[in-house]
Amino acid sequence: MTRQDAFRPRWTPEIAERHAALGARLEQLVPCLEVPLHLAWIDAIQQLKRERGAVIMAHSYQSPEIFHGVADITGDSLALAQAAATCEADTIVLCGVHFMAETAKILAPDRTVLIPDLEAGCSLAASITADDVRALRARHPGLPVVSYVNTTAAVKAESDACCTSANASEVVEAVAAEFGVDTVIFLPDRFLGAHVASQTQIRLVLWDGSCEVHETFTAQQVRHTREQFHARVVAHPECPPEVLAEADFVGSTTAMGSWLEREKPERVALITECSMADNLKSRFPGIEFVKPCNLCPYMQRITLPNIHASLLERKYVVEVPAGIAAGARRALERMLAVGRRDRV
Numbered sequence: 001m002t003r004q005d006a007f008r009p010r011w012t013p014e015i016a017e018r019h020a021a022l023g024a025r026l027e028q029l030v031p032c033l034e035v036p037l038h039l040a041w042i043d044a045i046q047q048l049k050r051e052r053g054a055v056i057m058a059h060s061y062q063s064p065e066i067f068h069g070v071a072d073i074t075g076d077s078l079a080l081a082q083a084a085a086t087c088e089a090d091t092i093v094l095c096g097v098h099f100m101a102e103t104a105k106i107l108a109p110d111r112t113v114l115i116p117d118l119e120a121g122c123s124l125a126a127s128i129t130a131d132d133v134r135a136l137r138a139r140h141p142g143l144p145v146v147s148y149v150n151t152t153a154a155v156k157a158e159s160d161a162c163c164t165s166a167n168a169s170e171v172v173e174a175v176a177a178e179f180g181v182d183t184v185i186f187l188p189d190r191f192l193g194a195h196v197a198s199q200t201q202i203r204l205v206l207w208d209g210s211c212e213v214h215e216t217f218t219a220q221q222v223r224h225t226r227e228q229f230h231a232r233v234v235a236h237p238e239c240p241p242e243v244l245a246e247a248d249f250v251g252s253t254t255a256m257g258s259w260l261e262r263e264k265p266e267r268v269a270l271i272t273e274c275s276m277a278d279n280l281k282s283r284f285p286g287i288e289f290v291k292p293c294n295l296c297p298y299m300q301r302i303t304l305p306n307i308h309a310s311l312l313e314r315k316y317v318v319e320v321p322a323g324i325a326a327g328a329r330r331a332l333e334r335m336l337a338v339g340r341r342d343r344v
Contacts, residue, residue: 007308009040019043022069028285029064029278038065041304045070048311054114055089056307057104059096060253061273061299066095068282070307076253077103077149078164082336084108093310094318095302097122101318102153106325107332113318116306120298124150127209128188133158136185140205144175145185147331148192150211153320155187157327161334165192165237166252169199170338176202191215195237195244213294214238217271221292222246225269229290234259235271243271260284273299 016023019039026035042065049056049070057080058071067074073083077100084092084104091112094101099122101115133145133155147159148168156162160179163171172184184202186193188209197204219242222233226246234256235247244250249259253276260268260280267288270277274293281289309315320328 007044007312009044009308011036011040015039015043025068025282026065029068029281034065038069038304041065041308042069045304045308045311048308049093052091052311053089054091054093054311055087056093056095057083059100059299060279061275061296062095062279062302063275063300064278064282065304066302066307067275067279070304071095074279076164076166078166078252078335079254080104081107081149081164081332084111084113085336087111091311091314093307095307096120097125097296097298098318099125099150099152102320102328103149103156103332105318105320106153106156106328109325112314114310114314115316115318116303116310117301118316120301122150122298123212124148124188124209125152125155128155128207130154130158132207133187136187136205136207140183140185143181143183143185143205144179145187146172146175147187148189149332149335151188153324153328156331157324159328159331161338162328162331163335163338164252166254167335167338168192168196168237171335172196172202172204173200174338175334189238191240192237194241195250211238213273213296214271215240216294217243217292219243219246222269222271225290225292229267229269231267231269231288231290232263232265233269233271239271247271256280257283260287275299 055072056070057073058067081103085107087108092104093114094104097120105113144160146161149162149164161171161175176184186204187207190206193204193206217239233247234249269290273296277289
């Protein structure tokens with residue numbers, strides 16, 4: 001039996017009092033019967049985090065009890081990458097999927113980076129390999145490669161630059177200008193690539209990858225949501241083109257929040273991962289969120305108990321071979337340079 005197996009936090013009135021404001025917030029975002037159990041784990045994690053000198057980073061798709069309860073830094077892939085690059089904590093616990101933890105380790109090589117579940121993967125990252133990138137280069141000699149950050153470190157190492165959905169168009173244009181070309185290889189998400197192609201004059205050679213969460217949305221769902229609930233529709237660019245065509249706004253997770261801040265719709269449907277809407281509810285209490293959304297099974301593998309286990313037993317440590325890390329770091333630094341100039 002591991003130390004974690006023997007540990008089961010118990011709710012107490014003292015814990016409830018200590019986290020009264022958080023408990024009230026979570027009751028608006030998760031089933032209220034779950035809140036006492038969440039608060040017991042949150043209290044234990046916060047204590048252990050202080051003892052370990054750790055920082056917890058959580059992606060916007062993490063569930064509310066993680067996003068609001070234990071995370072020190074939250075945001076999209078670009079925000080987490082930027083935070084990792086400047087992190088001073090000895091230990092980073094990355095509450096997201098594996099490529100995000102790899103990115104944190106690449107940008108913070110002297111820090112210990114932990115991921116609570118090794119099976120927290122990504123269908124996009126799994127859709128392409130380093131060998132595939134080399135084959136693409138052979139078929140299109142002289143063209144630079146821009147890889148979506150949703151890729152493995154090995155794929156990043158074979159790329160000239162990385163991007164996120166927040167800065168993809170800017171990165172593509174910057175790379176095309178740097179290399180003096182009018183065509184760029186863009187991978188792996190074909191739907192994000194098609195959207196980027198519509199936003200720039202640069203021609204893109206696309207890979208046939210997609211996100212298993214976003215690819216399942218349909219235009220009919222969007223029309224039904226608008227007609228049934230009279231909601232404004234905001235879609236992530238990883239959705240199919242016919243979905244984006246029906247949306248009132250298309251943008252990254254960060255851009256969605258900025259749009260809500262600017263437009264303040266009475267009712268909105270976010271065509272993306274479900275937890276995104278859950279986490280925005282507390283920021284925009286005056287907006288009603290309709291949820292025609294899908295849960296990412298990989299993001300949902302991260303839980304409060306395995307975050308606690310990760311801190312307690314220092315598992316699972318993320319390592320990236322030095323040769324791969326060097327190439328991936330160059331690609332990520334190009335992305336961050338563009339992000340510093342023009343954050344969406």
